Amino acid sequence: MPTLCDLQQAFSDSIFDGTHAAVTAAMAADGSAQRSIALYRRLIRNNFVQVLSITYPVLHRLVGEGHFRVLARGYLTHAPSTSGDLFLYGRHFPAWLQQLDAPPLTRELARLEWACHEVHQAADSSPLSPDQLQAMATADPSRITLQFHQAVRFLSLSLPVHRVWQALQADASPDLSIDLPLPDEQTGLIVARSGGAVQVIPLAWGEYRLLEALSRGANVGSIEQMAPEAEVGFHFTRLMATLLSVQAIGEICVKEWE
């Protein structure tokens, strides 16, 4: 009789690696062992396919059930679950699609959906206090830096996949159509929450570059100076209004005069 640990390892080897001898030897010798293993393999794989389809619903709709199942099974082999918390399952899926050299639309959409998944359950943010907003309005911009909240992501993508993401939402209007293939177009997105729902906000590429600089710690003054180079028509106030509307800014830091 194998130990409990050996028996569990043998079961795992059978399900994931197809090595059946040890586990079937530990199962009743009534001819049912192979059928049981086949059933468990099917149930376990189906569970993971379902979990991944919940995390990547738009990609699921885009590529269809059959192709999604193939991807999900391949991913399970590449990156088995390592937690009892299924919220974490699928976090390496975009990187794996990149390794696979999957079509850019597929892998960029996966990056967007994982960001949405993380933002959906990230810690709640609170509005900035009147004092902080006042500081923003009155302090020397070169002394102001911003800290962004956990419930916001900035994404740089090689395609405007947010158009596909919007068109394939479960509640999207049937009148909303998109032309494929998408143009090769560097795209910046803010993924944030508003009223409990995840929002995806496209930015002009120049705006995105400025936002990225802010998120790396650049001060507001330097951003204002960079702006004219970044994009014609860039409007710093408009960008700040967008950030404030989705409570993207966690803190406004004003450096004291030395």
Added chain:
Amino acid sequence: MSRPHPAPIPAQAGIGLRSHHFREILDSPPPVAWMETHPENYFGQGGAPLRILERIRTQYPLSFHGVGLSLGSTDPLDHAHLHKLKALIDRFEPAFVSEHLSWCSVGGRFFNDLLPLPYTEESLDHVCARIDEVQTVLKRSLLVENITRYLTWRESPLPEGVFMAEMVKRTGCGIALDLNNVYVNAVNFGLDPLVFLDAIPAEAVQEIHLAGFERFGRWLIDTHGRTVYPEVWSLYAWAIHHFGPRPTLIEWDTNLPALPLLVAQAAQADAVLGGCHADAV
């Protein structure tokens, strides 16, 4: 928002709370006595799920039904998972916290499925030590649920009911008795469900679960994806008369129905419970 203190869940029917029904439940709270939920669905740090659960908790007692602790695994207990569970319990004060008599990981690899243990002395010692550890961290007793199995271990000398009764005796845990699982195992392996139920100490049964199964080849599979079968309702009526009225959960996790059907299943369970109350009078 005020919230009632944790109160015992009454011996009435409750339903599983699933995100598919959030809006409808918030708009028009259904006439059920309590709600069950998988705590792992609320392990995030914020966002709509937690806010919605807060609102629902103001109107219904909750029961947490975990699926990820892997009580029977020989891997070390995942304390990060356990502490997330503890934080959620402290926040929402569920009346019951349950897990499964199963394992779902080995060597750091998770199946995220409920896998059966061999019912041996080694398994019993192991599971009891794990339940003790969990109960110590949570500072409360756990309910442990019997699962379905689709295999038979060659060396499994203890009958399942005897194994669970001994587990209760050693750890002081309670039992979430899943009658659909009892029925599915009985049909799949030609067992008498009453032999299992007779071995279960009545006072340990604190929650009863009902669900639907589906046929797949020679197997009945516990899918939680349809209405409770008549055979399971019959077993439920027997169990309620045997154990006495108990809080009863209608579990439905796949192919989720319209809320009224779920509520109607709960009403059917309440009718059985009501009949038992009437008999007692």
